[in-house]
Amino acid sequence: MPKYGIILLNLGGPDSIKNVERFLYNLFSDPDIFKFPFSQATQKVFARLISKLRAKKVIKYYQQIGGRSPILSYTLVQAKLLEKKLKPFLDCKVYIGMRYWRPLINEALEMALKDDTQKIILLPLYPQYSTTTTGSSFNEFYRSLKKLNIDNKEIIEIKSYPNNEIYVKAMVERIEEAMANFNMDDLENLVLIFSAHSVPVKFIKNGDPYLDETIKSYNAILDYLRNKSERKEIYKNIRTELCFQSKVGPVKWLEPSTVETVQKLAKEGIKNMLVVPLSFVSDNIETLYELGIFVRDIAIKNGVKKFVVAEALNDSETFIEALKNIVLEAVKDEK
Ligand SMILES: C=CC1=C(C)c2cc3[nH]c(cc4nc(cc5[nH]c(cc1n2)c(C)c5CCC(=O)O)C(CCC(=O)O)=C4C)c(C)c3C=C
Numbered sequence: 582m583p584k585y586g587i588i589l590l591n592l593g594g595p596d597s598i599k600n601v602e603r604f605l606y607n608l609f610s611d612p613d614i615f616k617f618p619f620s621q622a623t624q625k626v627f628a629r630l631i632s633k634l635r636a637k638k639v640i641k642y643y644q645q646i647g648g649r650s651p652i653l654s655y656t657l658v659q660a661k662l663l664e665k666k667l668k669p670f671l672d673c674k675v676y677i678g679m680r681y682w683r684p685l686i687n688e689a690l691e692m693a694l695k696d697d698t699q700k701i702i703l704l705p706l707y708p709q710y711s712t713t714t715t716g717s718s719f720n721e722f723y724r725s726l727k728k729l730n731i732d733n734k735e736i737i738e739i740k741s742y743p744n745n746e747i748y749v750k751a752m753v754e755r756i757e758e759a760m761a762n763f764n765m766d767d768l769e770n771l772v773l774i775f776s777a778h779s780v781p782v783k784f785i786k787n788g789d790p791y792l793d794e795t796i797k798s799y800n801a802i803l804d805y806l807r808n809k810s811e812r813k814e815i816y817k818n819i820r821t822e823l824c825f826q827s828k829v830g831p832v833k834w835l836e837p838s839t840v841e842t843v844q845k846l847a848k849e850g851i852k853n854m855l856v857v858p859l860s861f862v863s864d865n866i867e868t869l870y871e872l873g874i875f876v877r878d879i880a881i882k883n884g885v886k887k888f889v890v891a892e893a894l895n896d897s898e899t900f901i902e903a904l905k906n907i908v909l910e911a912v913k914d915e916k
């Protein structure tokens with residue numbers, strides 16, 4: 582009977598081509614991410630329609646990255662490493678609760694309850710809070726709790742950690758690894774492009790802190806690179822950009838887009854680009870296909886010579902250390 586059950590919250594992704602449409606249906610049925618007018622019933626009808634249409638398009642993308650999303654395999658590794666790292670300090674077990682594809686949040690909760698867990702810690706694998714990601718996962722968790730008629734469990738929510746020092750260090754390590762692809766001559770004509778997942782502007786206007794927290798991460802990583810890293814003198818002279826990827830649908834999303842940014846830089850004569858996926862802690866379709874294939878193709882066609890995408894944190898030991906510290910900090914007054 583572990584005292585603490587830690588539920589890692591993430592988006593999830595289809596585990597096969599045949600499940601792409603069902604995954605998209607779950608995503609478009611979520612009123613926290615896509616609000617359709619009128620009623621819950623119309624939301625379902627629209628979700629059915631849009632997931633069918635979008636599946637036709639994105640199945641081709643999933644086929645190019647191995648026929649499934651790699652999110653779960655990376656999250657499984659992160660869960661295992663975190664449990665191992667935490668065990669000497671905390672009586673705990675780590676579970677995975679995905680928002681849109683298995684293992685789902687209610688399944689993680691049921692497993693934690695079966696193990697007779699006394700307290701549940703919600704740990705989002707989103708460093709930056711958004712109502713569309715962490716907020717949506719929290720809502721789904723509380724709906725699952727209500728369905729099971731549970732009202733006596735202590736729940737500890739970790740909201741976000743955009744400028745946690747160890748998380749920032751883990752990001753810097755990934756950037757340094759990717760920088761090994763460039764030689765000294767390349768550096769004079771290199772731009773570091775930080776690409777975050779976009780959200781519709783209306784969420785930000787309604788108070789979603791996602792943009793502020795994304796800028797916080799961006800500034801903290803730049804500060805580390807330019808003032809604390811071993812090669813700080815190099816980073817002081819490297820130009821950087823922050824942009825937003827993965828817009829879906831016709832409404833206005835956060836800009837500038839990653840594609841526009843790459844095109845603008847290429848037009849200016851930039852020949853070397855290092856793209857850093859910000860806001861993703863595991864590689865997924867948005868990093869592997871959108872950045873690694875789609876945006877790369879545009880860059881090369883526009884004259885870019887070297888286009889490198891940094892690996893997401895995935896199995897980074899330093900990232901797991903950050904998560905360990907974040908959890909221990911959250912329970913320090915409880916133990
Ligand atoms: C990490 C931050 C993310 C935010 C913020 C986010 C907002 C957001 N996403 C959609 C729609 C889609 N997202 C899709 C995939 C996807 N999204 C994230 C992360 C964030 N989303 C990840 C990690 C993934 C990849 C999952 C995988 O299979 O590997 C998709 C499916 C792919 C596609 O059709 O392009 C959709 C759709 C909206 C509408 C939104 C904010 C309102």
Ligand SMILES: [Fe+2]
Nearest residue numbers: 592778827867
């Ligand atoms: Fe998304």
Ligand SMILES: [Fe+2]
Nearest residue numbers: 827828867871
């Ligand atoms: Fe996308």
